[in-house]
Amino acid sequence: MPATMEQDIVETPQLAAQWARIRGRLQQEFGEVEYRTWLRQMTLVGIDGDEITVHLPTRFLRDWVRSRYGDRINTLWHEENPAVRRVDIRFGQTTGPISGAPDGLAESLAPALAPPLPISRGRERSGEPRSELNAALDPRFTFDGFVVGKPNEFAYACARRVAEKPSSAGFNPLFLYGGVGLGKTHLMHAIAWELTTAREANGAYPVTVAYMSAEKFMYRFITALRSQSTLEFKEQHRSVDVLMVDDLQFLIGKDNTQEEFFHTFNALVDDGKQIVVSADKSPSDLSGLEDRLRTRLSCGMVADLHATTYELRISILEAKAQLAGVPVPDKVMEFLAHKITSNVRELEGALNRLLAQANLFGRPVTLETTQEVLHDILKAYERRVSIDEIQRKVAEHYNMRLTDMFSARRARNVARPRQVAMYLAKQLTSRSLPEIGRKFGNRDHTTVMHAVSRVNQLIEVDPAFAEDVELLRRMLEGAP
Ligand code: ADP
Ligand code: MG
Numbered sequence: 180m181p182a183t184m185e186q187d188i189v190e191t192p193q194l195a196a197q198w199a200r201i202r203g204r205l206q207q208e209f210g211e212v213e214y215r216t217w218l219r220q221m222t223l224v225g226i227d228g229d230e231i232t233v234h235l236p237t238r239f240l241r242d243w244v245r246s247r248y249g250d251r252i253n254t255l256w257h258e259e260n261p262a263v264r265r266v267d268i269r270f271g272q273t274t275g276p277i278s279g280a281p282d283g284l285a286e287s288l289a290p291a292l293a294p295p296l297p298i299s300r301g302r303e304r305s306g307e308p309r310s311e312l313n314a315a316l317d318p319r320f321t322f323d324g325f326v327v328g329k330p331n332e333f334a335y336a337c338a339r340r341v342a343e344k345p346s347s348a349g350f351n352p353l354f355l356y357g358g359v360g361l362g363k364t365h366l367m368h369a370i371a372w373e374l375t376t377a378r379e380a381n382g383a384y385p386v387t388v389a390y391m392s393a394e395k396f397m398y399r400f401i402t403a404l405r406s407q408s409t410l411e412f413k414e415q416h417r418s419v420d421v422l423m424v425d426d427l428q429f430l431i432g433k434d435n436t437q438e439e440f441f442h443t444f445n446a447l448v449d450d451g452k453q454i455v456v457s458a459d460k461s462p463s464d465l466s467g468l469e470d471r472l473r474t475r476l477s478c479g480m481v482a483d484l485h486a487t488t489y490e491l492r493i494s495i496l497e498a499k500a501q502l503a504g505v506p507v508p509d510k511v512m513e514f515l516a517h518k519i520t521s522n523v524r525e526l527e528g529a530l531n532r533l534l535a536q537a538n539l540f541g542r543p544v545t546l547e548t549t550q551e552v553l554h555d556i557l558k559a560y561e562r563r564v565s566i567d568e569i570q571r572k573v574a575e576h577y578n579m580r581l582t583d584m585f586s587a588r589r590a591r592n593v594a595r596p597r598q599v600a601m602y603l604a605k606q607l608t609s610r611s612l613p614e615i616g617r618k619f620g621n622r623d624h625t626t627v628m629h630a631v632s633r634v635n636q637l638i639e640v641d642p643a644f645a646e647d648v649e650l651l652r653r654m655l656e657g658a659p
Contacts, residue, residue, distance in 0.1 A: 191226075197259040198223045204255055205248070210360065210521070211559050212528030217244055221268075229264040231256055241270035250314065254394045314391050320368035326498050328491030331362055334482040338366040338455075342373035345386065345421055345453035350480045352444070352454035356461050357484030358567060360522030363457040366484075367423050370455060374421060386420040393429040397436040404435075417446045420453065427458040427476075431467035441472045448475075464582055466620060492516035492526055499527060505534050507544050514546060518557060521565065529553055564607045564655045566618045572655055573600040576647075585620030598630035599648060605631050607655060 202221075206214040220240060224232040233252070235241040244252075245268045256263040322342070327335050334355055341353050355363050371388045379385045391399075403412035416422065422443070430437050447454060458465055462477040487495075493516045500507040511533075519526045536552045537544050550557070570584040577596035584597055597619065604615045605627065612624035619627070638645040 194223070194226055194260075197256075201252070201255045201259055205251070208251070208359070209248070210525045210528065212519075212525050212532070212556050215555070216528060216532055218248065224269075226263070229262055230267055231263050231265070232267045232269060235268065235270055238270045241268055244268055246315065247317075250392065250395065254392075254398060257398065314395065316368045316371055316390065317365075320365040321372050322369045324498075324502075325362065325365055325369060326491065326495045328488065328494055330485035330487055330491055334362075334366060334484045337480050337482040338370050341453060341455060342370040345374065346451050350453075351448065352456055352476060352479040354462060354476050354479065354481045355455070355457040355484065356459065356481070358459060358486060358522060360524030361484040361487070362523060363484060364425055367425055367455055367457060371421075371423065387418070388421045388423065389416065389419040390423040390425070392425045393427045393440075396424055396440065397430065397433055400436050400439050413443070413446075416443045417450075419447070421455065422447055422452065423455040425457050427456050428460065428465060431465065434469075437469055437472060441469065441475070444472070444475060454479075464585060466585065487520070487523060487526075489516050492520070492523075495523060495526060496530055499530055500534070503534050505537055505544065507533075508546070510546050511544055511549050514549060529556060532556075566604045566608060566610060566615065569603045569607065569655060570600050570618075573603065573651060576651055587620065598634055599651065601627050601630040602634035602648070603652060603655065606652065 202218070205218050209218065217240065220236055221244065222234045224234055226232075235244055249266070249268060252268070253266045256266050322335075322339060325331075325335060334357070337350065337353055338355070340347065341350050345351075355366060357363055367390060371390045374388050375385045400409075400412060403409045424440070430440060444454060456476060461481060461483065462468070462473045465473065468476075493512055496507070496512040496515060500512070507530075515526065515529060519529050533544055533549055533552055536542070536548070542548055571581060573596050574581045574584060577592075577599075579593055579596055583593045584600060586593070588594070601615055601619060604610060604618070605612070608615075610618070612627045616622040616624045616627045634648065638648060
């Protein structure tokens, strides 16, 4: 579309509100570092028919955002506004102001960051795409690029095993789970690379792999339903050798899609095909999953990716800095590994930003430049405590199982700590009551409200209890 036509595109207030919500979601899902670095500069141009146009100020940013976030942005738009079928992410100046461009990040960043290849080149690497079901694989997500440590060695070993010998007894399905940014997608891509490109390079017959997010699966299914082509959908999905579905938790509450997935799953397993699935929780903790699906998902290998340890964070930083070819002093790595503890994605985001800055201005990386460049992130970090962390610490403190934070059990020794955790979530995070409720096994916001007032009452009348809560609060706020 020529640039002059853009004036015809109208931006309604409703659209702006939808866009604001989508940005909020992106920020939440990808974390502060990543959002600030890549996504904040997106501006909405408008809607034209069923197509939304979004602008980014540089070609580099556009490619990066397209390849890494394109699918997700598409899905979020479609969820917000079912009329939207396509999101066009473009590069170019918009007439409106570009919101909050940070640190003059520009095209010149490219060399420091080794951005993922754009989708078409990703495919060239593996020859023709094996199947149109395949989402583009990130060329950095290989086994070689995965740093192994205590928290992820089991999941890594399972993934390796499946990549070597798909459909072995005991490893089918492979269910990978763990918190956000801990390497689930990385391992899944690594399996896919190994089964396609690597096999081919070794002269072995490549297998057909379909890798997709659960949302994509759902989106395809719904589209097939609409266009009455479900038979084709079924045939397509049941004809692959390996089916990988990432972030299965998105199917919760989507009963029809779950049902379809269940049938696809059975058809494939009965045929001796391999399934690999990831989710943010274990099958038994994924509430809202159909029981029969849960049972089938648990009957192969279930492997979790634990939160990173300090040692693993250091190893990852070392590996990534070496790959980028920029010398990073030990002190800086220690500093980062101490400060940025939530997940690998955030850690990587911070390091990338540091490396980009070093490349851009030719300044060596030092502790001072690190503090300067990452000033905003570090500050945000200091104040930020996650609900997951609150639940973990509180469960630990009261000696109860973490799963009871989400369970329906109402025994006092479980219910009270849960209330404390809800109270602290309200105090220490900016989450709303309904959001907090959802994080506690999908409880209602009134339950959270009740918990907050109950804890407040108890603090008034029970000094020992008050001290306990205060201790927990300080521990959480002071956590590195
Ligand atoms: P998840 O899917 O669990 O949310 P990802 O697989 O997308 O997480 O990982 C987030 C980022 O962190 C990716 O860039 C990935 O390459 C990187 N990463 C995660 N774990 C490791 C690891 N052990 N070694 C190297 N990189 C990692
Ligand atoms: Mg993922």
